[in-house]
Amino acid sequence: xxxxxxxxxxxxxxxxxxxxxxxxxxxxxxxxxxxxxxxxxxxxxxxxxxxxxxxxxxxxxxxxxxxxxxxxxxxxxxxxxxxxxxxxxxxxxxxxxxxxxxxxxxxxxxxxxxxxxxxxxxxxxxxxxxxxxxxxxxxxxxxxxxxxxxxxxxxxxxxxxxxxxxxxxxxxxxxxxxxxxxxxxxxxxxxxxxxxxxxxxxxxxxxxxxxxx
Amino acid sequence: xxxxxxxxxxxxxxxxxxxxxxxxxxxxxxxxxxxxxxxxxxxxxxxxxxxxxxxxxxxxxxxxxxxxxxxxxxxxxxxxxxxxxxxxxxxxxxxxxxxxxxxxxxxxxxxxxxxxxxxxxxxxxxxxxxxxxxxxxxxxxxxxxxxxxxxxxxxxxxxxxxxxxxxxxxxxxxxxxxxxxxxxxxxxxxxxxxxxxxxxxxxxxxxxxxxxxxxxxxxxxxxxxxxxxxxxxxxxxxxxxxxxxxxxxxxxxxxxxxxxxxxxxxxxxxxxxxxxxxxxxxxxxxxxxxxxxxxxxxxxxxxxxxxxxxxxxxxxxxxxxxxxxxxxxxxxxxxxxxxxxxxxxxxxxxxxxxxxxxxxxxxxxxxxxxxxxxxxxxxxxxxxxxxxxxxxxxxxxxxxxxxxxxxxxxxxxxxxxxxxxxxxxxxxxxxxxxxxxxxxxxxxxxxxxxxxxxxxxxxxxxxxxxxxxxxxxxxxxxxx
Numbered sequence: 001x002x003x004x005x006x007x008x009x010x011x012x013x014x015x016x017x018x019x020x021x022x023x024x025x026x027x028x029x030x031x032x033x034x035x036x037x038x039x040x041x042x043x044x045x046x047x048x049x050x051x052x053x054x055x056x057x058x059x060x061x062x063x064x065x066x067x068x069x070x071x072x073x074x075x076x077x078x079x080x081x082x083x084x085x086x087x088x089x090x091x092x093x094x095x096x097x098x099x100x101x102x103x104x105x106x107x108x109x110x111x112x113x114x115x116x117x118x119x120x121x122x123x124x125x126x127x128x129x130x131x132x133x134x135x136x137x138x139x140x141x142x143x144x145x146x147x148x149x150x151x152x153x154x155x156x157x158x159x160x161x162x163x164x165x166x167x168x169x170x171x172x173x174x175x176x177x178x179x180x181x182x183x184x185x186x187x188x189x190x191x192x193x194x195x196x197x198x199x200x201x202x203x204x205x206x207x208x209x210x211x212x213x
Numbered sequence: 214x215x216x217x218x219x220x221x222x223x224x225x226x227x228x229x230x231x232x233x234x235x236x237x238x239x240x241x242x243x244x245x246x247x248x249x250x251x252x253x254x255x256x257x258x259x260x261x262x263x264x265x266x267x268x269x270x271x272x273x274x275x276x277x278x279x280x281x282x283x284x285x286x287x288x289x290x291x292x293x294x295x296x297x298x299x300x301x302x303x304x305x306x307x308x309x310x311x312x313x314x315x316x317x318x319x320x321x322x323x324x325x326x327x328x329x330x331x332x333x334x335x336x337x338x339x340x341x342x343x344x345x346x347x348x349x350x351x352x353x354x355x356x357x358x359x360x361x362x363x364x365x366x367x368x369x370x371x372x373x374x375x376x377x378x379x380x381x382x383x384x385x386x387x388x389x390x391x392x393x394x395x396x397x398x399x400x401x402x403x404x405x406x407x408x409x410x411x412x413x414x415x416x417x418x419x420x421x422x423x424x425x426x427x428x429x430x431x432x433x434x435x436x437x438x439x440x441x442x443x444x445x446x447x448x449x450x451x452x453x454x455x456x457x458x459x460x461x462x463x464x465x466x467x468x469x470x471x472x473x474x475x476x477x478x479x480x481x482x483x484x485x486x487x488x489x490x491x492x493x494x495x496x497x498x499x500x501x502x503x504x505x506x507x508x509x510x511x512x513x514x515x516x517x518x519x520x521x522x523x524x525x526x527x528x529x530x531x532x533x534x535x536x537x538x539x540x541x542x543x544x545x546x547x548x549x550x551x552x553x554x555x556x557x558x559x560x561x562x563x564x565x566x567x568x569x570x571x572x573x574x575x576x577x578x579x580x581x582x583x584x585x586x587x588x589x590x591x592x593x594x595x596x597x598x599x600x601x602x603x604x605x606x607x608x609x610x611x612x613x614x615x616x617x618x619x620x621x622x623x624x625x626x627x628x629x630x631x632x633x634x635x636x637x638x639x640x641x642x643x644x645x646x647x648x649x650x651x652x653x654x655x656x657x658x659x660x661x662x663x664x665x666x667x668x669x670x671x672x673x674x675x676x677x678x679x680x681x682x683x684x685x686x687x688x689x690x691x692x693x
Contacts, residue, residue, distance in 0.1 A: 114408055116386055132375070139368065145360070152367060159375045166381045169391025170330060177334040178374065185337065185367060188344050192359055199353040208357040211436040213495060213504075 004045055008038045009127035009161065013103055016134040016154060020099040021092055023085045025146055029073045032150045032157075036065025039157055046167060057175060064183050069153065072190040077146055079194070080203045090141030102133035124161055131158025145193050145203040152189070156182055215253055216262060216272035216325060219280070222249050223318035230311040239310050240298040243291035246314055247284070250321070254284040259677055261684075266396050269328040275462065276324045278678075278685035279455055282536045283324070285666060286451040286543045287317050289659040290444040293547050296655030297444060300554065308345050315342045316448065323456040329377045329393040332460055336424060337370045339453055346445045347437055358436035365433040366423060373420020373460075376413045380467065383409035395463050399691070402470040410471045417464050418480060424457035427484055427518060428491035431511045435499075438507035439559070443550025446503065450510045450546065451539030458517050458535065462528065465521060466689050481522030482612050488515030489619035496626030501560045502549050505630050506542070509585055512623050513538045516597065519604075519616060525690050526603035532682040533599055536670050537592025538585075544663035545581035547656070548574040552634070555650035558642030561630055566639035571650065573657045575635045577664055582631045584667055586624040592671035 012035050019031040040061035047054050077083070090098070106129035113125065135155025142148055163175070193203065200207050226246035233239045257272050258281045264271045272280075294313070298306045316339055323335035347362060348355040377393070384398060385391040386406035392398070398405070423430040438446045468477045492512035499505050513534070520531025549559075551574035556564040568575040584591035597620070604613040670678070 114386060114406060139364070148364065152364070152371075155368070155371055159371055159378070162375060162378050162382075166378055166385065166391055169381060169385055170393060178330065181334055181337040181341070184341055188341050189363055189367070192344065192348075192356065192363060195348070195351075196356050196360060199356045205360070208360060210354050211357055211361070211439065213435070213499065 002045060005042060006123045008042055008045070009123040011035075011038050012157065012161070013123070013127050013130050016103070016131055017096060017099050019150060019154060020134060020137060021096040023088075023092055025077050025083060025085060025144070026074060028085075028147060028150050029070050029077070032073075032153050033066050033070035035154065035157055036069070037062050039160055040065055042164060043167060046164065057179060061179060064179075064186075065153075065157075068183075069186050069190075072187070073146055073149065076190065076193050076197065076203070080146075080197045082144060082146070082203055085142055085144050085147050088142050088147070090137065095137050095141050098137050099130075099134050102137070103130040106130040106133065119165060124164055128158045128161035131155070131161060134158070143204055143206050145196060145205055148205065149186070149189055149193065153186070215257055216276075217270070219250060219253050219257075219272070219321040219325070220270075220318050222246060222253070223314045223321065227311045227314035227318060230314055231307065233307070233310075236302070236306060239306060240295045242310060243294045243313060244288065246317070247288035247291035250317060251281075251284040251288045254281045254321075257281075258681060261681075267394060269331050269394065270322065270325045271327055272325055273327065274681065274684035274688040275459055278532045278681045279459055279535050280321065280324045282539045283320055283452045283455055286539050286663070287448060289543055289663045290447050290547070293550075293656060293659040294444050296653070297442065297550070299655075301442075304349065304351075309349055312342050312345055313445075313448070316346070316452070320452050320456055324459055327395050327463075329380060329395065329398070329464075332463070333370070333374055333377050336373070336421070336456055336460065339456065340366050340370055340424070343445070343449065343453065347441045349442050349445070350440065352440070355440040358433075358440035362433045362437045365430065369420050369423025369430060371420075372416050372423070376416030376418075376420055379409050379413035379416060380405075380464075382406070383413060383471075395467060398467045399470040403472050405467075405471040407471065407473070410468055410473060411476065414464065414468050414473070414477055414480070418461065418484065421457040421460045421464070422484065422518075425454045425461070425514045425518075426507075426511050427514055428488040428511055431488065431491070431514075434511060435495075435504040435507040438510065438546075439501060439503040443546045443553070446506065446550075447543040447546035450506070450542045454510065454514060455535055455539065458514070458521075458531075461518070462521060462689055466691075469690075470692075478522040478524070481518050482609065485515045485518035485520075485522060486612060486615050486619075488512065488518065489616065489623075493619040493622035493626065496623050497629075499626070499630065500562060502630060502634055503553070503559050505627065506545055506549060509545075509623065509627065510542060512619065513542070513585070513593075515619075516600065516616070519612060520600050522612075523600065523603045523609060524607045525686050526606055527600060528689055529682050529686045530596055530599035530603050532685055533670075533674075534593065534596035536678070537596045537667055540663050540667040540670060541581055541584040541591065541593055544577055544660045544667065545585065547660035547663070548577040548581060551650070551652065551656050551660075552578065555652070556641040556643065561633040563642040564634055564640055565637040566635075568635045570639050570641070571652050573652055574660070577657070577660045579631060579635055580664055582627055584664070586627055587620055590668055590672050592667040592669075595671040595674070 015031045015035040106126040110125040138151025319339045326332035383405040387404045426434040520527040558564045
């Protein structure tokens with residue numbers, strides 16, 4: 001595993017903490033966008049020889065995760081006129097501590113996991129676990145729909161990192177299909193966020209409490 | 214070739230619906246495509262095609278054992294959809310018709326997927342295609358339900374993707390090529406890396422279990438089924454859950470080949486019993502008939518999963534139960550939809566006396582009640598009987614005891630709510646003097662046909678179906 005891959009995963013792990021610690025939605029969206037771009041170029045670095053399909057998928061990933069989705073999300077924040085995550089369910093300092101603890105635990109855990117020799121020194125696995133944990137903390141701990149979407153994106157990024165372990169084994173056709181599904185998924189979520197904003201005049205998920213037992 | 218037509222015909226129909234100019238005639242595409250799909254799948258049921266072992270998509274015995282049930286359910290719902298969309302002429306139906314057909318195509322692909330990645334892609338695509346169907350009514354409640362469905366369902370499918378990658382890594386770490394077709398994974402068998410197989414099993418069980426609506430991942434289900442139109446609820450409960458169930462059966466086969474079948478069966482039994490217990494308790498408390506159907510669906514998913522944990526005989530019974538449950542649930546959702554439309558409310562506090570307002574729908578609803586609570590002569594009675602027998606033969610007496618206890622509590626809960634709505638003096642949530650809901654053949658016949666099919670599949674199970682289920686069991690348990 002080349003050091004540049006580890007550097008990019010390290011950047012992604014740092015951005016996790018940034019997203020966890022920040023209450024300003026534009027900053028969270030920017031962190032997710034940079035993380036998406038960093039992950040998008042990784043297949044290019046990992047492949048040893050030029051492959052047009054890899055290039056196309058990488059380009060598509062960077063475009064979607066780095067520009068299209070963040071653009072959709074920032075438009076939604078402007079339309080809803082929300083700038084800050086007020087009163088999250090889990091405060092910023094506790095979620096930051098959870099994230100930092102999770103990152104350390106992820107590094108420790110990945111030493112115990114049975115990995116192939118070429119993956120043992122790499123940050124891919126700890127990065128994946130840390131991002132999945134970060135995603136969960138944000139999904140559970142935030143009240144604004146946009147922050148929850150950002151958490152979902154970080155969760156997806158973590159799974160994508162884990163998927164890179166298999167990059168030489170699975171046909172890229174599968175990867176492309178997965179990416180397409182994720183993209184459509186985020187678009188659909190974006191549309192629903194927009195509808196919720198219009199129906200409830202707010203993006204605060206605490207107001208979504210009519211349906212319960 | 215016909216097996217690919219099962220996917221392409223609905224997808225082409227979906228594209229056609231998207232460009233079809235007339236709002237009034239567009240819904241007729243639903244039964245047209247549904248009819249072609251049903252004919253094709255019944256044909257393939259009777260004349261099974263050759264399956265190339267390494268094909269990514271094939272009408273293999275497992276697909277053959279369940280997909281025709283989905284076709285029949287869709288056809289009935291499609292016929293109902295024509296009348297339903299005529300009543301709801303105020304809502305544009307382009308997106309609805311188009312996506313409903315796309316869901317059918319993706320369901321056909323998901324049932325036939327023999328590659329872990331492809332299976333994930335199709336189930337995720339079904340999840341997404343169903344989103345606009347859920348908020349067809351465009352009320353704030355519908356958007357709330359959709360949001361919960363997206364967040365819980367999205368997290369579930371994300372975890373099943375992680376699980377799929379773990380299973381791929383199990384193959385790589387065990388010295389394999391990381392080939393994600395089920396045939397290759399099963400062939401590698403004990404060569405798969407054990408820790409990764411178990412990690413993958415947990416993640417995939419949680420992921421596809423969310424899609425099925427197993428407790429405790431069922432929380433989206435009452436909201437989504439409650440707010441969606443009746444036909445969407447029927448297709449979600451009878452078709453989408455089935456795809457997740459067959460996915461779990463295929464993954465279980467790999468885990469079994471890796472030598473962890475006993476662990477997998479134990480987890481299946483535990484989560485199945487938990488789902489049944491949770492569903493039975495909530496059924497005792499709920500006051501809303503559509504949410505009641507959702508909890509009943511959670512209960513029946515628990516039954517399927519318990520069947521999958523009972524070994525060969527149990528899987529056969531579970532495949533039988535897929536048929537009886539899908540057909541019965543369809544009839545219940547459609548008749549509940551009629552009563553909802555006629556009375557303008559869904560809870561026992563708002564409505565009552567439906568037997569005099571909508572006599573036919575109320576009668577079908579009561580018949581459906583006795584069917585889902587496993588009373589003879591309906592299909593679920595026979596499939597659950599087969600399941601109980603499988604449980605005793607595989608020495609799971611305690612599980613069978615819990616299973617029967619939950620059925621009893623579910624019976625109490627369901628009868629309490631159903632008779633409160635059906636019996637008594639007519640009460641509706643609508644203002645007096647509104648237009649009366651016409652209970653014509655278009656909204657009654659589909660539910661009646663589904664009910665009749667449910668009786669037929671139990672009383673006179675055709676030998677071709679028994680043979681198809683046996684072939685699917687033989688596919689899932691290759692060693693013994």
